[in-house]
Amino acid sequence: MTANTAKADTTLLADGAGHGGVPVVMSDLSRTFGAVQALNQLTVEIAPGEFVALLGPSGCGKTTALRILAGFETADSGSVTVNGKDIAAVPAAKRDMGMVFQSYSLFPNMSALDNVAFGLRMRRIGGSERRRRAGELLDMVGLTEHARRYPHQLSGGQQQRVALARALAIEPQVLLLDEPLSALDAKVRLQLREQIRSVQQRLGITTLFVTHDQEEALSMADRVGVMKDGKLEQIALPDQLYAEPATAFVAEFVGTMNRLPGALEGTDRVRALDTVVPVHGERPPGGLREVDVLVRPEGLRIEAVPGGNGIVTDRSFLGSVSRITVRLSGDLSVKVDHPSVDSGGFAPGESVQISLPGAPVLVAERE
């Protein structure tokens, strides 16, 4: 990665290769709005060309982080560097960041082509060159035949594709995606997800993506940061995040998680379902002994045993696995994933034995 590749004056797509990415470092960012601490010493480093997603519930500060990077908000403390340079003093209009917004942000008074060409016009690029490049980008998102249409004549998905082309037209150093898919219906969302990812990889552009949808984050990003209350809980590869969540919050926010009552034995072991298993990750505060054990549906063992510790209440087919809901006692139910080929014995009403196979588990304060 060198600085000059980012602003190479060749066309974006001529050779199909990216123009390289720049490293982005946000360090110790804090921001309060009145009494609300939106960001609390957030640090995220994004490698050149990397696609990082910030994932979290609404109000966790992910959008504030993105808006600070874009230059729409300022941090109370902390710094943002792009390609090694502190950009605190650079206004949004001069930051060279392409942004796709959650709501439809196309200029209603301009055609799709003029929308895409807007950033080039602001950079004083001549009319014919501008139209040619805007045309290329519309082609890239598959909307060449809609170039003359106005935003209200385009579907939601098409509008967001134009918005993506518009953000990329300025050959930005960084691409910012602020929940760009959340206003779209499920099918379009899926297509656009793949399209954004493939364009991002082709251009090799450093990208920050903000979303509350874990599936989107896990499927699109190279690394996913999970945020809570203005802090980064964990940032890791999607599979790591799922398999080795660092905190109970991450564990329950990403994927499905069962909670089982358990009792700590010492600090490193916990007893649940009459089995003692090792504990990993954080311990609940205050040295509590009574805890909840967190286990994924595929982390529980299920056997058809007459007089077992649970009764099957539901079974749903998810393809290669079936998800079986088992009532253990009273209002305590767990979900267990089991290969569909031999889930025949787990019909609702059957008695089963649920157990822990012995792998390390996370524990959390009892709810």
Add this chain to the structure above:
Amino acid sequence: MAAVTQARASQPAGTSAGQVRARRRSYPVWRWIILVIAGLYFVIPLYAAFQFTGWNAFGQVFSQVGFSDAIILSIKLAVITTVLTLVLMVPTTIYVHLRLPAIRPLLESITILPIVIPPVVLILGVLDISPASLKGTPYLLALVYVVLAMPFAYRTLDAGLRSLDLKTLVDASNSLGAGWPSTLWRVILPNLRTALLSATVLTVALVLGEFTMASLDQYQTFPVWIVNFDQTSGPVSVAASLFALFVTWIFLLAITMIGSRRARRLGGGQVDLVTVTRQETGETR
């Protein structure tokens, strides 16, 4: 978050359109009866006035002493007032929407004041405190008319801005490298066109019809001239009134046509006589 605001902004419009449509379907007979009654209410006085004047009086209007001076003064005042009003109110409204949305209710109550205060009080107060240099020119009237037009301009622009997702558009424009002048000129104003037209129509109509203040300031604007002339020749004066009415109509129609041609192209925010009058009555109530 932005999507939520957008949905909230667009929802009332959608609902009311739906409701109107439903009402029309369910009460077609009533609709026609009301239309006919209202139509008669407007047409009968016009017809009576026309009977009174006859065609000849129309021909005489243009050659009357002071006619052209009065109409030129009124048009001048209309242009100055409109320009001043827009230059003052457009940036103010945009700024309040973007940066100080919390003070919108306050601004709404401030802008309603010129309607609440009787024109007589307003003009006597202004004449009392205004410097002599201004008192000698008719342009003092333009300044007072700006105050009078403020409620209409503010409400119209406010409605126009509310129908846009202004914050997102401005952010998008900024992120693409546009500074404030470009954002205002290329992004905000073109999308406010309908509201700007409505504000213009209302301001111009207000200036062309204002009598009290102009009369107390002792300048012969068109309405003042009509009243003064009334004392010498009844039919010609009524013909002048009708003429003024038709000019205003033609003016409104022209703006409506420009507005709806644009609206067809963009598919949003249509201007027509109904929306203009609805806004007008809605604001004054």
